Amino acid sequence: MKKFFANFFGRNNDPKSIMSFDVIDSIYSHLYHDSNSIEFKVKGIHDTVTVNLYSVPSSLDHEEGRAEVKKAGFNNAYEVLNELYKKLNIGVLSEEAMQDDLQYDFIHIQFFSRPSEEMKKHFTSVLNNFMIFFCCTNSLEINDFRILYSSSHFSDYVKGLLDSEYLDFKNPQNESQEIGIKDLKKVLQAICQYFNVEIPAGVELASSENLLLDDKVAVEDFEEFVKLISRNGIEESDVKKYSEKLFESFNNESKTYYETTEDHFSFFEEINTWHSDWKFDPEDAEYFISEMLGEDFKFDFPEETYSHDLFPYIQSELEKSNLELLTYETYGDSYLFFLANKDEVERILELSDRTKIEVTQL
Numbered sequence: 001m002k003k004f005f006a007n008f009f010g011r012n013n014d015p016k017s018i019m020s021f022d023v024i025d026s027i028y029s030h031l032y033h034d035s036n037s038i039e040f041k042v043k044g045i046h047d048t049v050t051v052n053l054y055s056v057p058s059s060l061d062h063e064e065g066r067a068e069v070k071k072a073g074f075n076n077a078y079e080v081l082n083e084l085y086k087k088l089n090i091g092v093l094s095e096e097a098m099q100d101d102l103q104y105d106f107i108h109i110q111f112f113s114r115p116s117e118e119m120k121k122h123f124t125s126v127l128n129n130f131m132i133f134f135c136c137t138n139s140l141e142i143n144d145f146r147i148l149y150s151s152s153h154f155s156d157y158v159k160g161l162l163d164s165e166y167l168d169f170k171n172p173q174n175e176s177q178e179i180g181i182k183d184l185k186k187v188l189q190a191i192c193q194y195f196n197v198e199i200p201a202g203v204e205l206a207s208s209e210n211l212l213l214d215d216k217v218a219v220e221d222f223e224e225f226v227k228l229i230s231r232n233g234i235e236e237s238d239v240k241k242y243s244e245k246l247f248e249s250f251n252n253e254s255k256t257y258y259e260t261t262e263d264h265f266s267f268f269e270e271i272n273t274w275h276s277d278w279k280f281d282p283e284d285a286e287y288f289i290s291e292m293l294g295e296d297f298k299f300d301f302p303e304e305t306y307s308h309d310l311f312p313y314i315q316s317e318l319e320k321s322n323l324e325l326l327t328y329e330t331y332g333d334s335y336l337f338f339l340a341n342k343d344e345v346e347r348i349l350e351l352s353d354r355t356k357i358e359v360t361q362l
Contacts, residue, residue, distance in 0.1 A: 016204055018185045019169060023192065023199060024132060024145055028053070028107060030195040041213035042111070042190040044350055046125050049111040049187055055103040056081045060158065068158035080158055087166050088146040090135045107132040109191075113183045114349065114361065116175035121308075124329075124360045127151050128180040131164060151176065186211060217354050219247040225351040228344050229326075229359070230271045242267050250355060264357050265336070268328055274337040279307050285314055289325070292339050311362045318342075329358035 014020055031038075031053040038051045057077035060069060065077070074080050081104055082092040093104075109132070112125040119126055129150040137144040149167035154160030172178040190211040192199050199205070222243035226234070234242075249255060249263040268275075274288035282301055290297040299317035301310055314325055324345050328336040340348055345361070352359040 015200065016202055018188045018199070018203055018206060019181075020203070021144055023188060023197070023203065024107070025134070025142075026197045027188070027191050027195065028105070028134070030197060031107065032105070034195065038191075038194065040190070040194055041215060042187055043207070043209070043211045043213050044186060044346060045183055045190075046112040046114065046349070046353055049109070049190070051110075051191060052108045053105060054108055055105050058103055065157070068156050071156070072158050072162060080161065083162060084131075084133070084148060084164075087148060087164075088133055088135070089166075090133065090146060105134070109184065109187060111183065111187060113176075113179045116179060117312075119176060120361055126176055126180070127153060128183065129154065129160070129164065130167070130180075130184055131161065149177065149180070151180075182206075213354075217247075217250065219243055221351055221354050222247045222250070225348070225355055225357065226267075228348050228351070229338055229340060231339065231341055234271060238270070242270065246355065246357065260356075264328060268336055268338065271338065273328075274335075276335045276337060278333045278335065280310075281306060282310055285310055288337070289314070289318075289339070292337075308362075315362070325362055326359055327362060329360050 015022065031051065036053040039048050042049050060066065060077040060080070069075075069077055069080055072080065074083075076098070078093055078098040085092045109128075109130045111128055113128055115123045115126050129152070131148040131150075132145050133148070134142050134145050136142055147167040147169055148161070148164040150160060150164035152160060152163065167177065167181075169181050169184075172181055186206040189199070189206045191197070193210060193212050223239055226239050226243050226246070246263060246267060249260050252260075272292045274292060276284065276288070282299075282305065286297055286299065297317070299313050301313040305313070311325070318324060318339070319342060322342045323339050324342045325337055326340050326345065326348070328338070330336055348359060349361070351357075
């Protein structure tokens with residue numbers, strides 16, 4: 001049951017946005033009445049999206065939760081909630097309100113996003129935690145919401161909540177937040193589709209298509225993947241041959257991980273790729289990218305720049321031709337580079353998740 005106190009911010013509600021009170025309140029209603037925890041796949045979102053409805057104090061009323069509350073220096077879960085309300089500028093619970101034994105609900109949405117340009121140097125994906133708290137603005141009725149955000153893993157859930165920060169989703173503070181908020185809009189639309197929530201007319205949608213991803217992988221997924229990473233540079237008969245072999249390997253449960261990745265390598269050897277040691281010179285990059293392009297390739301770079309430090313300069317030059325350098329994840333001290341059309345990279349990464357042929361951006 002929702003119970004909240006007033007705050008003194010202006011309203012967040014924008015009826016034309018998927019991140020509006022009306023939409024999020026409808027999602028809350030389904031989580032409360034139908035299922036308080038869901039996991040599903042969303043097109044364009046890396047890995048699984050999890051959505052949970054938590055209640056304070058009941059969701060922390062177990063041995064581990066009580067230990068986390070005590071470890072954080074609080075007597076009960078209501079005191080933890082008050083610390084979160086302070087971050088959000090929501091009126092805190094009085095001692096009298098704490099004695100009423102009411103439940104205070106919030107929604108926790110968790111998923112991974114692609115890293116920002118800066119984060120790509122260190123990570124292949126970034127975790128997003130959005131904790132949505134309802135509240136009242138200039139009203140006795142619940143009519144608004146606030147969001148706490150964290151990119152950390154919540155091994156200690158109470159600490160994870162307390163370490164999170166208020167998110168002004170209309171004014172993200174960095175590129176990672178901007179990417180996360182853009183993906184959150186897509187996730188909110190997908191949750192509505194999952195619960196068959198009718199999105200009000202006039203709301204700006206993140207996508208015009210059904211965002212729910214069918215978990216069943218088909219040979220057509222491999223065909224599309226082969227075409228995209230080869231930039232349609234191979235014959236249709238070979239597309240069929242490679243995709244069927246990769247699909248068979250995907251479904252062969254008796255194959256070891258090593259055998260499956262050997263099949264991946266065999267495929268990449270058949271298309272225009274560059275298998276490189278993790279150390280390489282600018283001249284190597286120019287030569288092999290020229291080979292992949294079938295034309296001369298040169299790029300500008302600072303002196304004494306080598307290996308992965310060359311990526312921004314390579315990508316900048318390739319972008320002029322709407323191309324991007326990607327790599328198959330070898331999990332070793334090497335790269336397996338290939339070129340992709342830049343406007344097709346997002347779809348390649350989606351299909352990489354589905355086919356388990358692990359492609360990463362550089």
